[in-house]
Amino acid sequence: xxxxxxxEQEMIIGLVRRFVREEILPLELKLDPDADALxxxxxxxxxxxxxxxxxxxxxxxxxxxxxxxxLVTRTLIAVEMAQHRAGLYAPCYGVFGGAGLAQLFEATxxxxxxxxxxxxxxxxxxxxxxxxxxxxxxxxxxxxxxxxRDGDNWIINGTKLWISGADRADFGLVFARTxxxxxxxxxxxxxxxxxxxxxxxxxxxxxxxxxxYATELQFENMVVPAANILGELNKGFAIANDRLTRQxxxxxAGCIGVAMKAQEMALEYVPQRETFGAPLSSRQAIQWMLVDxxxxxxxxxxxxxxxxxxxxxxxxxxxxxxxxxxxATEAGGRVVDRCMxxxxxxxxxxxxxxxxxxxxxxxxxxxxxxSEVQRHVIARELxxxxxx
Amino acid sequence: xxxxxxxxxxxxxxLNEVLAGHMGVFQLANDNDQTIFIGFAGGKSPGGLKHxxxxxxxxxxxxxxxxYEITTSYxxxxxxxxxxxxxxxxxxxxxxxxxxxxxxxxxxxxxx
Numbered sequence: 001x002x003x004x005x006x007x008e009q010e011m012i013i014g015l016v017r018r019f020v021r022e023e024i025l026p027l028e029l030k031l032d033p034d035a036d037a038l039x040x041x042x043x044x045x046x047x048x049x050x051x052x053x054x055x056x057x058x059x060x061x062x063x064x065x066x067x068x069x070x071l072v073t074r075t076l077i078a079v080e081m082a083q084h085r086a087g088l089y090a091p092c093y094g095v096f097g098g099a100g101l102a103q104l105f106e107a108t109x110x111x112x113x114x115x116x117x118x119x120x121x122x123x124x125x126x127x128x129x130x131x132x133x134x135x136x137x138x139x140x141x142x143x144x145x146x147x148x149r150d151g152d153n154w155i156i157n158g159t160k161l162w163i164s165g166a167d168r169a170d171f172g173l174v175f176a177r178t179x180x181x182x183x184x185x186x187x188x189x190x191x192x193x194x195x196x197x198x199x200x201x202x203x204x205x206x207x208x209x210x211x212x213y214a215t216e217l218q219f220e221n222m223v224v225p226a227a228n229i230l231g232e233l234n235k236g237f238a239i240a241n242d243r244l245t246r247q248x249x250x251x252x253a254g255c256i257g258v259a260m261k262a263q264e265m266a267l268e269y270v271p272q273r274e275t276f277g278a279p280l281s282s283r284q285a286i287q288w289m290l291v292d293x294x295x296x297x298x299x300x301x302x303x304x305x306x307x308x309x310x311x312x313x314x315x316x317x318x319x320x321x322x323x324x325x326x327x328a329t330e331a332g333g334r335v336v337d338r339c340m341x342x343x344x345x346x347x348x349x350x351x352x353x354x355x356x357x358x359x360x361x362x363x364x365x366x367x368x369x370x371s372e373v374q375r376h377v378i379a380r381e382l383x384x385x386x387x388x
Numbered sequence: 389x390x391x392x393x394x395x396x397x398x399x400x401x402x403l404n405e406v407l408a409g410h411m412g413v414f415q416l417a418n419d420n421d422q423t424i425f426i427g428f429a430g431g432k433s434p435g436g437l438k439h440x441x442x443x444x445x446x447x448x449x450x451x452x453x454x455x456y457e458i459t460t461s462y463x464x465x466x467x468x469x470x471x472x473x474x475x476x477x478x479x480x481x482x483x484x485x486x487x488x489x490x491x492x493x494x495x496x497x498x499x500x
Contacts, residue, residue, distance in 0.1 A: 033432060034431060035463070167491055201492040201493060203391050210461045350432070
């Protein structure tokens with residue numbers, strides 16, 4: 001088993017690392033500490049650069065024009081892209097592009113023309129509308145938004161919560177119950193235009209994370225054509241579940257990237273900072289924090305890469321993805337917390353990115369399925385039918 | 389929960405008495421109590437709300453009064469207030485950049 005990176009991986013990662021340090025970090029110094037966007041001129045300039053580098057639209061399948069980079073390498077890139085202040089929720093401020101809502105690759109040709117291709121061209125934005133006030137981790141039971149058939153249309157009523165980007169989106173994927181007697185087999189995914197009458201973004205939900213905020217949505221007798229069903233009627237749960245599993249890998253990778261950057265900052269700082277006549281680095285308490293950070297980073301990186309490798313091979317990876325999400329989000333939180341402790345007062349000041357990472361990393365243990373749900377998923381995989 | 393900023397307007401000459409260096413959001417109004425600017429004092433502001441409001445009052449002679457809200461969530465709150473202004477007036481405040489922000493449709497009177 002060879003665990004070393006290939007030459008090509010080394011080259012791509014080096015390229016992205018330089019890009020973050022030479023292009024992103026200098027611009028970020030001028031932005032508000034909670035900013036989540038570059039100004040349009042800088043954004044367009046950097047998008048041109050990532051296109052020149054052949055690294056734009058990393059997650060877009062090659063048949064749709066993506067650069068055909070394997071998932072393990074994309075995971076390593078995601079680790080690099082997160083290594084700046086806004087990196088957890090706005091890695092490189094989006095200048096590497098993205099696949100948008102990957103579920104649309106399974107859409108009908110008509111739906112692709114209307115939603116997928118404009119998204120890939122950067123002309124349209126979408127949101128993913130799954131979670132509700134009743135919960136998000138157990139969509140089979142928590143979804144109370146209802147869709148009722150009316151001829152060629154569906155009438156949707158309900159509320160969604162914790163939905164990112166809905167206030168700026170042109171359309172979204174909305175999961176609604178279409179058969180209340182069938183549990184997980186009674187949920188359907190609808191593509192909804194945000195200018196549809198009855199679609200409301202009621203408020204921004206203010207949390208620890210001020211950038212890339214979440215919103216609360218309300219649907220009041222919203223009429224959606226039956227042609228806007230994504231996939232099959234009552235098969236929406238599989239779409240949601242697939243997305244939740246796949247998303248765990250880049251979600252985990254971002255946490256590792258931030259942890260690496262925090263550790264790098266601490267390693268630079270502690271030999272310089274003196275207390276009681278000696279550098280902090282000479283104190284065992286500090287050394288042990290650095291050691292624990294290194295262990296946290298290494299073990300979560302290998303678990304995330306294993307999940308990516310399994311997903312790449314097309315073998316079941318639900319357990320590994322849950323482990324990756326669980327381990328990386330918890331380890332990332334511990335690393336950032338220890339680094340703040342080493343930096344003292346500076347660690348909690350907005351002068352450094354640590355305070356933003358600390359706030360946003362806390363959300364990572366809850367978003368995309370909390371740690372407890374990941375443990376539940378792993379337990380189910382370990383115990384199988386004997387769990388019931 | 390009210391999402392609009394509904395506190396009474398404060399005359400600009402009370403700035404030093406009322407404001408300090410906190411992070412937060414603020415609005416400026418003209419002599420008809422119309423909101424003409426929405427701003428925030430963020431993590432880079434050298435003197436917080438006091439500094440930002442003073443600077444904007446000096447920049448915009450039409451501004452007669454202000455109101456504010458102390459919050460560390462200034463970034464999302466600022467965007468919410470801009471979106472709310474758009475929802476109510478179909479325009480951004482007169483003195484703001486035409487920065488595109490999100491779209492919200494709160495219930496009547498900005499109360500959720």
